Amino acid sequence: MEWKNIYRGILIGASDVIPGVSGGTVAVLLGIYDRLIEAINGLFSRRWQEQLTFLIPLGIGVGLAIFSVARLMKWLFNYYPEPTYFFFLGLIIGIIPQLFVEANVRVTFKATQYVLLVSGAIAVSMMVFFMDMEPGAIITERSWTIYFLLLLSGILASAAMILPGISGSVVFLMLGVYPTIIEIIYTFDIKAIIVVGAGIATGIVSMSKLIHFFFKHYRINTYAVIIGAVIGSIVVIFPGWPKEQSLILWCLIAGASGLLGAYILGKVEYKAT
Numbered sequence: 001m002e003w004k005n006i007y008r009g010i011l012i013g014a015s016d017v018i019p020g021v022s023g024g025t026v027a028v029l030l031g032i033y034d035r036l037i038e039a040i041n042g043l044f045s046r047r048w049q050e051q052l053t054f055l056i057p058l059g060i061g062v063g064l065a066i067f068s069v070a071r072l073m074k075w076l077f078n079y080y081p082e083p084t085y086f087f088f089l090g091l092i093i094g095i096i097p098q099l100f101v102e103a104n105v106r107v108t109f110k111a112t113q114y115v116l117l118v119s120g121a122i123a124v125s126m127m128v129f130f131m132d133m134e135p136g137a138i139i140t141e142r143s144w145t146i147y148f149l150l151l152l153s154g155i156l157a158s159a160a161m162i163l164p165g166i167s168g169s170v171v172f173l174m175l176g177v178y179p180t181i182i183e184i185i186y187t188f189d190i191k192a193i194i195v196v197g198a199g200i201a202t203g204i205v206s207m208s209k210l211i212h213f214f215f216k217h218y219r220i221n222t223y224a225v226i227i228g229a230v231i232g233s234i235v236v237i238f239p240g241w242p243k244e245q246s247l248i249l250w251c252l253i254a255g256a257s258g259l260l261g262a263y264i265l266g267k268v269e270y271k272a273t
Contacts, residue, residue: 001053008032009061014069016062016161016168017182018088023062023161023168025230029095029262031102037162037215040208070185082247083254085239090255092237094262095230103223113224120228125235139180147195153177154199159207161200163229168200 008030016023027033035054042051076084103109109117139146153175161168172178184192214222242248 001057003057005032005054005057006061006064009058009063010065010069011061012058013062013065014073015088017066017070017073018169022163022233024163025092025095025233028099028226028230029091034215037208037212040205041212043205067185067188070182074182080250082239082242083250085237086251087254087258089234089237090258090260091262092230092233092258093255094259096227098262099223099227099230103220103227105227108220109224113220116221116224117228117231120225121232122228124229124232126232128236138183139177142192147192149175150177150180150192150195151199153181154196155203156199158200158203162204162207162211163226 008027011030012023012026015026024033027036036058039051039054042048043055045051073084105113139149153172156175157168157171160171169178172181181196183189184196211222242251
């Protein structure tokens, strides 16, 4: 078992709880994105047992993060929303140089790749026009219609989770179920958790096959779109400058901390992989 993946899973799981931050982006930052996609697809091959040694510890970390960090994230967003967003903004910006190195942009990128990069950035940044960051009503009803909504939401959100630059939580927000999902986690509503989990698993497996295909046949073009998506997510994550002068300083400190965290993690992980 690759037990080192537990802490990686914790980071990915924590990011999946936060609107605007993509678990796929964190996987890229940690240097395991390609391996993650291959492992998910490998579950349906003869080497499926080998993939479990990678995925099980990662899944444990994700589960631990979702059920433990969700409460912390809610507290941070309730009392310190701007600094929290600036921390993750710094983290995302800090990823970009590592992506350029990984894709060897100076050598491999031509006009086509730059067009794809800009297109990816525009596509993701446009999500800001559809977002409603204010918490909505919590759905307490548990009819078949509601369970279907939760299943569909899980499928759509998980497809976004696995794509760098796009947050699954943002999709939950767009569908109006984000507060409900958080409440489900807090109250440990097991039936609803199973339904959402089934949707997420379905979306991850189906989307990973598509991404695996593009990485295998159009690797550089795929990297161009990913880099663009990460750049575009900056627009989605940016919360605006706070009105209080003292809070601006804390936001800058939080952003700098995110940049430092991305730099350290990037150096450690890319050196190890």
